Amino acid sequence: MAVLAAAQLLDELMGRHRNTNPNDKVKKPNWEDPEYCKYYMVKFCPHDLFVNTKADLGICPKVHDDEVKNLFEKTETTYKKAQYVEEFLRYCRHMISEVERKIQKGKQRLELMNSKPEGPPMTQAQTEKNQEQVSLLSDKIASLMQEAEEAGTRGDVEQAQGLMKLCDRLKEEKEQLLKQQENSHWSMTAELAAAQEKLMEVCPVCGAFLIVGDAQQRIDDHLSGKQHVGYFKLRQAYEEMNEAREKEQQEKERKRREEREKERSTRGGGLGSDRRDRERMERDRERDGERVERGRDRSERGDRDKDRERHRSSREEKSSRHEERDRERERDRDKDRDRKHRKDRKSSHERSRRRSRDRH
Secondary structure, three states, X not given: OHHHHHHHHHHHHHOOOOOOOOOOOOOOOOOOOOOEOHHHHHOOOHHXXXXXXXXXXXXXXXXXXXXXXXXXXXXXXXXXXXXXXXXXXXXXXXXXXXXXXXXXXXXHHHHHHHOOOXXXXXXXXXXXXXXXXXHHHHHHHHHHHHHHHHHHHHOOHHHHHHHHHHHHHHHHHHHHHHHHHHHHXXXXXXXXXXXXXXOEEEOOOOOOEEEXXXXXXXXHHHHOOHXXXXXXXXXXXXXXXXXXXXXXXHHHHHHHHHHHHHHHHHHHOXXXXXXXXXXXXXXXXXXXXHHHHHHHHHHHHHXXXXXXXXXXXXXXXXXXXXXXXXXXXXXXXXXXXXXXXXXXXXXXXXXXXXXXXXXX
């Protein structure tokens, strides 16, 4: 960590290419390279705001280069540049949300301190006994959890469930003891504050506790401190950039409206273009309706033609079947006549033969 800080300090003093040979070709800086800090190029790096404070974010792993920052600022707005700005705003919003939660929690603590405690604070012996019971319960819960896991591994589900229920009861008892200890702590704090007769408040910017009516020197020291100045700078930058982005969007929307109005006036010729556009749209809708109606009529006529064609084909098929049956009947009648004729001829021939025998 110290080596990285020293390297960054040398980079700021002597440049990033301090160890490069004079004959070596130096690469031109490009703000799109991933080694450069996006936040520093957009506005500032949040890691530089809270150095050596409770909110210290550590050393930024990216490179802070003023030359690259100037290149970024001079570049026209592109999609990637807009992404960098959006990332910076998202990070600022995250940090502001964190400090807002801290402020809310501080206010709740002050309300608890100013409220009447639920009971008298515990003595030192009671506190030690309470802590000893909490430690014993923690060990017991850990051992029972291990036994439940072993029972579950063996397949003994009933024993594992019983052990888990016992763990839940011990956890509830542990939570009650911790709550008693916490209430006792806040009771002692409230009594101490009441004895000192000092009212506290929470700073609405950084969430630090302040004494109401404190000396002006202490108030000035707090307002000029790194933590307060850092969060104030974060909030100010976020509000300004958000406001500038909203104005830019409103300006773009205004220009788009003007271009649409100009296009309509150029296409339609003046103030009457909107009325003519509406009339043209009405005529188009009427034509579309007539076209749909004609298509529906054609489809209905087509359906009726298909029905007539089906009926005609059905009648023709029936008539052809009737004609075929009539032809078959006619053929049967012809066959019957032929058989009857042959039979008559045969009987006639037999009679003539008998008559001839009778003569002889």
